Structures are given as structure tokens and as C-alpha cells.
Amino acid sequence: MTSRPFPWSGFALALATATGLIILGLPTLPILLMLLVWAGSLWLVGGPPPPPVEKRKNGGISRENIGDLLEHSESPVIVIENGRVVIANLASRRLLGSHILGQDARMALRQPEAVSLLESGEDGVAIVRGLARRKDIWRINRQSLEGGLSIIEFVNKTAEADISRAHTDFVANASHELRTPLASILGYVETLREDIDDLDPKMGDKFLATIQREGLRLQQLISDLMSLSRIEAEKHDLPDHILDFGKLVDRATRDAAGDRAVRLDMDSHGDFSVGGDEQQLEQMVRNLVDNALKYGSEDQPVTVRLQPQGDKRVVLSVQDRGDGIAPEHLPHLTRRFYRTDPGRSRASGGTGLGLAIVKHIVERHRGKLAIDSTLGEGTKVKITLPLAE
Known part of the structure; x- marks a missing residue:
């Protein structure tokens, strides 16, 4: 291990400064003490650097360190070696059970899509349904590490799927609710136009009353949809009036x-x-x-x-x-x-x-x-x- 070169230029500058101060008539003893402290600090600067952190002989990170890093991750993560689970963080043990440690990863996951990803031996992604509960949806990501290890991350997509399904259902229901009064209005308008000359006034008035009622219903439905949209957009804003x-x-x-x-x-x-x-x-x-x-x-x-x-x-x-x-x-x-x-x-x-x-x-x-x-x-x-x- 080599030392850093001593800063001779800095020491010479300190000596020249001390000499100049003595020539100017300043007290000699304080100047010599200051020179001594200065020289000592320069000596420390020129000393050998602290030893670097010793690298591991295998050039990688130990299995214990990987476990410590992953233990408190919010996402469930497991590490497999030769097809067996060697590390399972807290979130994965809650998801799959503590018994998965040491178990064949295919037995731990069980789902055909996950088993296919494991058996392929390649990095990739699989979508799995019903991993822990009947309707849950998970994305499984596999990534290879050094030393024959592979890390498997589980990303919960259930909430996204629920939101998407709720959006689809809402659009379908809203379309149905809007279509019903519109069909009624258009049907009665078409009847009025075709039979305008022969239509009994009382019957015509009844048709118009129906058109008015369905129009008001349509207006109320649109108003409620707009109200619901505004309220949902403001749901995180606490009113202060x-x-x-x-x-x-x-x-x-x-x-x-x-x-x-x-x-x-x-x-x-x-x-x-x-x-x-x-x-x-x-x-x-x-x-x-x-x-x-x-x-x-x-x-x-x-x-x-x-x-x-x-x-x-x-x-x-x-x-x-x-x-x-x-x-x-x-x-x-x-x-x-x-x-x-x-x-x-x-x-x-x-x-x-x-x-x-x-x-x-x-x-x-x-x-x-x-x-x-x-x-x-x-x-x-x-x-x-x-x-x-």
C-alpha cells in the first residue's frame, strides 16, 4: 500500500510565512507554535490513505446480505437456487406462507404460468391469477443473479384490474341508462311524425307527455353523472367552510x-x-x-x-x-x-x-x-x- 506524497510546497509556504512574521517584529514563540501546528496538520494530510473496504473474494454479495436487503421490502420477493427457495422476505412469507423456505419453487407457487416461467430458466414475466386468493392477480418478474441465483418479485395487480373492471361496468351501465330514455323519445317522435295528420289530439298529447318525462329523466341522469364526477374529483379535498x-x-x-x-x-x-x-x-x-x-x-x-x-x-x-x-x-x-x-x-x-x-x-x-x-x-x-x- 503506497503513501500519498508529502506536501513539501505547503510546508515551505508555512516556513516562509513564519519567517516573515518574525522579521516584522511579532513575538517569536507564538509564531513557532503556530508553525509547529501547521506542519503537523500537513504531515497528517500527507499520511497514507485509510485502507479501502476489503472486497469479497467471490466478487459478489453474500446470500445473508441479500436477505437483509429484501426482508422489509413492501413487495413480496423470493430468491431461488437450483430450483429451491433459499430466501423469502417478510411480505412473501405472508403471501405464500413461511413453509416455502427450502421448498421447491414450483411447489411453492403451483400456478401453471409461474411454473412455466421457472422451468424456462430464462428471465421474464408471468401473470398469475388466484395465487393467494381466488380473484387476485399478480405479475411475477424473474431476474437472474450471479452465482446461479434468481430473484422472483411479485407485483399485485388486483387493484388495477378491479379499477379497470369497475370503469368498464360503469361505462356499460351508463350507456344502458342513457340509451333507454333516448330510445323511448326517438320512438315516440317517429310515431308522431308518421301519423301527424291522422293522430288523435289526446293520443298526441299523451305521446308528448311521455317524451317530456323521458327527457327530464335523461336530464336528471346527466346531472347526477356530472355531480358524481365532481364529487369524486374532490374527494381528497377536505372542505373548510x-x-x-x-x-x-x-x-x-x-x-x-x-x-x-x-x-x-x-x-x-x-x-x-x-x-x-x-x-x-x-x-x-x-x-x-x-x-x-x-x-x-x-x-x-x-x-x-x-x-x-x-x-x-x-x-x-x-x-x-x-x-x-x-x-x-x-x-x-x-x-x-x-x-x-x-x-x-x-x-x-x-x-x-x-x-x-x-x-x-x-x-x-x-x-x-x-x-x-x-x-x-x-x-x-x-x-x-x-x-x-
Whole structure:
């Protein structure tokens, strides 16, 4: 190991500087001490460099180090040697089980696509379904390392597939919902044009009323789709306006009821201030009250209650007294275009988006939505929102 050359030029400069200071008449002893310290620092600079980190004889990274590097990776990763799993990080053990260590990799993965990738002996990618659960989807990446090792990485694609499927379903459902009123409108318009001279005025008026009704339904559907799109785009933005929730609920409830207000049973306890988007909260209340009035019995009241839940939350509940909803439908009520009775919903002007809009508004306001229903007794929707501090 060679030493670095001593910096003679620096030492000469230090000596010349000290000599000049003595000639100028400055005290000799401090100058000699300063020269000594300077020379010592230059000696250290010119000393041998620290020894480099010794390289491994095999020129690679040990298996232990690979395991340490991969252990806490979020992605499941295994390392195989001669077809057997020699390293499995924490995420892979949670995915496939701790027993995979030392096991034949083909037995650990089992799926035909993964086995084909392993047996090929080449780097590549495979898409595997049902690796841990029936509907999950994983992309498996194989990459060869030195020393006969291969690293297998698992990338979960289930969420992407779910989003893509939900998007496809949404487009298909929206197209169907838009096509139905359009087909009705076009059919009646075509009839009117063909029989305009011989058509009975009363029949013509009936056709026009149908066209108007389907047109309004189409308008409402487009409006709800636009509302849902705006709410989803803003779902991560927490509203910061402080509102009097009691007054907002009272106003929105009466707006939604219109000439059905005689069926309302309002029950409010106290004043409540919440942080929220006024337009969205009004839309939420109107949707709930309109649903309760439409699907509840016409001779029974709809109860709208506002009450505190502890010191930090307020609960809005809207309860109708109608036919109720079967238990198997309850988990799906907030899905887009989901209807328990499609014919009745369309006849009453429903778009199938009302509760989906309510759910997204509640989520944006960091609240909770609960729906309880008993067949033959009615349905109760409860929304819990945090009070403004």
C-alpha cells in the first residue's frame, strides 16, 4: 500500500510565512507554535490513505446480505437456487406462507404460468391469477443473479384490474341508462311524425307527455353523472367552510319534499356547526329525503332527525315507513346504478345514482354512512359527521 506524497510546497509556504512574521517584529514563540501546528496538520494530510473496504473474494454479495436487503421490502420477493427457495422476505412469507423456505419453487407457487416461467430458466414475466386468493392477480418478474441465483418479485395487480373492471361496468351501465330514455323519445317522435295528420289530439298529447318525462329523466341522469364526477374529483379535498348544519338540513329537506312536506316529521336537537361544502351537503340531504318520500308508504310520515353523538359528532337520520329492503341488497345499495326494484325505480324517476352520490359526499366530509332496513317496516339511513372545532 503506497503513501500519498508529502506536501513539501505547503510546508515551505508555512516556513516562509513564519519567517516573515518574525522579521516584522511579532513575538517569536507564538509564531513557532503556530508553525509547529501547521506542519503537523500537513504531515497528517500527507499520511497514507485509510485502507479501502476489503472486497469479497467471490466478487459478489453474500446470500445473508441479500436477505437483509429484501426482508422489509413492501413487495413480496423470493430468491431461488437450483430450483429451491433459499430466501423469502417478510411480505412473501405472508403471501405464500413461511413453509416455502427450502421448498421447491414450483411447489411453492403451483400456478401453471409461474411454473412455466421457472422451468424456462430464462428471465421474464408471468401473470398469475388466484395465487393467494381466488380473484387476485399478480405479475411475477424473474431476474437472474450471479452465482446461479434468481430473484422472483411479485407485483399485485388486483387493484388495477378491479379499477379497470369497475370503469368498464360503469361505462356499460351508463350507456344502458342513457340509451333507454333516448330510445323511448326517438320512438315516440317517429310515431308522431308518421301519423301527424291522422293522430288523435289526446293520443298526441299523451305521446308528448311521455317524451317530456323521458327527457327530464335523461336530464336528471346527466346531472347526477356530472355531480358524481365532481364529487369524486374532490374527494381528497377536505372542505373548510363552517356551516350551520341544522338550518341546512331544514332548508334542504323542505326543498326536496315540495308539496309532499305534509308527510315530514322534523326532529332537531341543538345547534350544530360542521365544516363542509354547502352545495354537496344540501344535495346529500335532498337525495335521502327524496328517496324516503318516494319509496316509503304514501300515507306514512318520513322522520328526519338531527341529534348529537357525544361532544364531537352529529347524526342525521332519515327514516321511512315502507316495504323495506331485503338484507342481501343492503351491501350493494351505494353502488352506481344498483336498484332493488329497477321497474319501480325508473317509474319514480330514479337514476340509481342517489346513494352513490351520498356515499362519496359523506366520505369527502370524513363521515360515516349506515343503512338499516327491515322488510315490512321501512328503511333508516344514518349519517355521522364530525362537528367543526
